[in-house]
Amino acid sequence: MAVPQSALDPMSGLRLHADSEAYRDILTPGALSFVAGLHRRFDSRRRDLLAERATRQQRYDAGELPDFRADTAAIREGDWVVAPIPAALQDRRVEITGPVERKMIINALNSGAKVFMADFEDSSAPTWANQIDGQRNLRDAVDGSIEFTSGEGKVYRVGANPAVLVVRPRGWHLPERHVTVDGEVVSGALVDFGLFAFHNATALHARDRGPYFYLPKLQSMEEAALWNDVLSHAESVLGLPNGTMKATVLIETLPAVFQMHEILHALRDRAVGLNCGRWDYIFSYLKTFRAHRDRLLPERGQVTMNVPFLKAYSELLIRTCHRRGAFAMGGMAAQIPIKGDEEANAAAMAKVRADKLREVTAGHDGTWVAHPALVPVAQAVFDQHMPTSNQLHVSRDDVEVSRDALIAPAIGTITRQGFDNNVEVCLRYTAAWLDGLGCVPIHHLMEDAATAEIARAQLWQWLHHGPLEFSDHADVNFALFDQALAAHCHRLRESGHPGARRADEAAALIAALTHADELRDFLTLPAYEHLS
Numbered sequence: 035m036a037v038p039q040s041a042l043d044p045m046s047g048l049r050l051h052a053d054s055e056a057y058r059d060i061l062t063p064g065a066l067s068f069v070a071g072l073h074r075r076f077d078s079r080r081r082d083l084l085a086e087r088a089t090r091q092q093r094y095d096a097g098e099l100p101d102f103r104a105d106t107a108a109i110r111e112g113d114w115v116v117a118p119i120p121a122a123l124q125d126r127r128v129e130i131t132g133p134v135e136r137k138m139i140i141n142a143l144n145s146g147a148k149v150f151m152a153d154f155e156d157s158s159a160p161t162w163a164n165q166i167d168g169q170r171n172l173r174d175a176v177d178g179s180i181e182f183t184s185g186e187g188k189v190y191r192v193g194a195n196p197a198v199l200v201v202r203p204r205g206w207h208l209p210e211r212h213v214t215v216d217g218e219v220v221s222g223a224l225v226d227f228g229l230f231a232f233h234n235a236t237a238l239h240a241r242d243r244g245p246y247f248y249l250p251k252l253q254s255m256e257e258a259a260l261w262n263d264v265l266s267h268a269e270s271v272l273g274l275p276n277g278t279m280k281a282t283v284l285i286e287t288l289p290a291v292f293q294m295h296e297i298l299h300a301l302r303d304r305a306v307g308l309n310c311g312r313w314d315y316i317f318s319y320l321k322t323f324r325a326h327r328d329r330l331l332p333e334r335g336q337v338t339m340n341v342p343f344l345k346a347y348s349e350l351l352i353r354t355c356h357r358r359g360a361f362a363m364g365g366m367a368a369q370i371p372i373k374g375d376e377e378a379n380a381a382a383m384a385k386v387r388a389d390k391l392r393e394v395t396a397g398h399d400g401t402w403v404a405h406p407a408l409v410p411v412a413q414a415v416f417d418q419h420m421p422t423s424n425q426l427h428v429s430r431d432d433v434e435v436s437r438d439a440l441i442a443p444a445i446g447t448i449t450r451q452g453f454d455n456n457v458e459v460c461l462r463y464t465a466a467w468l469d470g471l472g473c474v475p476i477h478h479l480m481e482d483a484a485t486a487e488i489a490r491a492q493l494w495q496w497l498h499h500g501p502l503e504f505s506d507h508a509d510v511n512f513a514l515f516d517q518a519l520a521a522h523c524h525r526l527r528e529s530g531h532p533g534a535r536r537a538d539e540a541a542a543l544i545a546a547l548t549h550a551d552e553l554r555d556f557l558t559l560p561a562y563e564h565l566s
């Protein structure tokens with residue numbers, strides 16, 4: 035189906051500040067007009083909502099605690115369900131996620147997972163080339179022409195029964211500085227969504243395959259309503275029936291956990307589920323309580339999904355989703371396969387299995403994996419404990435979760451090793467990101483923007499809310515941080531690790547962010563100024 039030209043805005047006012055010649059097939063006049071139209075219609079609302087985030091955070095800094103909203107009680111108490119879920123998304127027991135790199139897209143589609151979440155967000159360093167090559171790769175995946183030949187001559191093609199594609203655009207906070215409209219920088223979310231929808235919506239709809247989206251880092255039902263209006267407008271411009279574009283929302287901020295019914299309600303014509311984005315959720319807990327010394331978290335390794343505030347969040351998410359006829363998706367275990375060490379690999383796989391067992395027995399309808407080798411591991415657990423396509427019938431009416439349970443402080447310690455690991459992860463991840471890699475293995479764990487943010491936020495909290503002690507009673511202080519950062523920077527510079535050549539820049543950025551009086555909202559915003 036052709037896009038009616040009359041529905042597209044004129045091109046005037048849109049400027050590209052990067053190579054566009056090489057991407058003429060993606061940056062077509064029609065696609066750019068579509069993005070410009072989204073910007074003109076929706077960007078002022080987006081900026082107002084970002085300002086509301088800042089105001090909300092000021093209230094938390096002044097001592098207020100997040101809570102359920104009084105003005106939306108009728109939505110929480112009312113009887114309503116989301117629109118029917120399409121056949122292609124009825125069974126989502128294992129979803130593989132990964133960056134929009136050509137070879138990885140083919141591997142993910144062939145991985146045996148039910149769904150592939152193609153990620154422009156936590157696992158992407160948003161260089162112009164990464165984002166626009168990613169659009170081309172996805173367009174080729176959708177039209178069936180995608181192929182890749184490795185340096186060794188191995189040819190990659192998509193086989194039978196590929197995973198169903200779900201796309202995650204960037205969050206509302208990130209700009210795409212290479213595109214301006216009427217002199218204003220366009221939102222990364224609208225660029226990622228707009229280009230993907232423009233090029234693929236019609237073809238996907240014709241095959242009953244969407245388009246489907248994962249929506250990241252929302253804080254409120256108003257932010258969900260903005261997405262709803264963007265999707266609805268796009269459907270109308272592209273000539274698709276209302277509700278064709280489906281959305282799964284990541285509940286990965288602390289404010290959002292108090293508005294899960296409201297978020298589903300705002301998107302009820304197109305919501306198919308919520309997902310426990312545990313890593314950003316932990317980061318958001320740290321950020322929300324950046325001024326609350328009584329809610330510091332212990333080191334990252336101790337903040338598992340069995341910690342009471344995380345258990346409460348995941349169980350309330352399941353209960354909420356199932357009451358509304360929506361899927362309750364689990365999240366990502368950070369372990370990845372360990373090559374060349376059978377024992378360590380078996381221990382890592384056992385952790386993944388335990389995590390998936392917790393999810394499936396709690397009532398989750400599916401889960402995420404970070405690597406193709408983990409698909410059979412997660413699938414075996416879900417197959418054994420979830421004989422049906424999903425568990426919408428499991429109501430979890432037994433779950434009673436209070437506001438206090440959702441914000442309960444976690445008990446634990448800070449070890450020197452945990453502190454040092456946070457410094458290393460922050461540095462190495464930031465350096466890799468500056469070099470264009472948004473997801474890297476560090477000490478056999480997947481590290482992406484969300485996991486690195488936890489490390490960064492923890493260091494800031496521990497150092498600014500001192501005096502704190504390590505488990506061996508030594509002081510946690512800036513001198514130790516500076517020493518550790520310098521040592522890791524030296525090691526990284528000399529290593530063959532991703533980002534080695536950006537080590538000094540990354541170290542300077544991490545030092546500035548950690549010493550600053552205020553915890554910055556996102557590492558990726560100041561880092562974007564340095565991204566090639």
Ligand SMILES: CC(=O)SCCNC(=O)CCNC(=O)[C@H](O)C(C)(C)COP(=O)(O)OP(=O)(O)OC[C@H]1O[C@@H](n2cnc3c(N)ncnc32)[C@H](O)[C@@H]1OP(=O)(O)O
Nearest residue numbers: 131132138141142156157313366404405473474475480484
């Ligand atoms: C908090 C969140 O937001 S989670 C969601 C965001 N994070 C992600 O999506 C994580 C995605 N995963 C990855 O990027 C990678 O698995 C990493 C970086 C963690 C590890 O990467 P590597 O060390 O290169 O993995 P490894 O060398 O074992 O890869 C083996 C093969 O699997 C492929 N592969 C690894 N992960 C993936 C993936 N997620 N999707 C598709 N293919 C993958 C590799 O491309 C490689 O293919 P090849 O054998 O054909 O060359």
Ligand SMILES: O=CC(=O)O
Nearest residue numbers: 311312313314484
């Ligand atoms: O996006 C997922 C998360 O855990 O963060």
Ligand SMILES: [Mg+2]
Nearest residue numbers: 156311314484
């Ligand atoms: Mg996330």
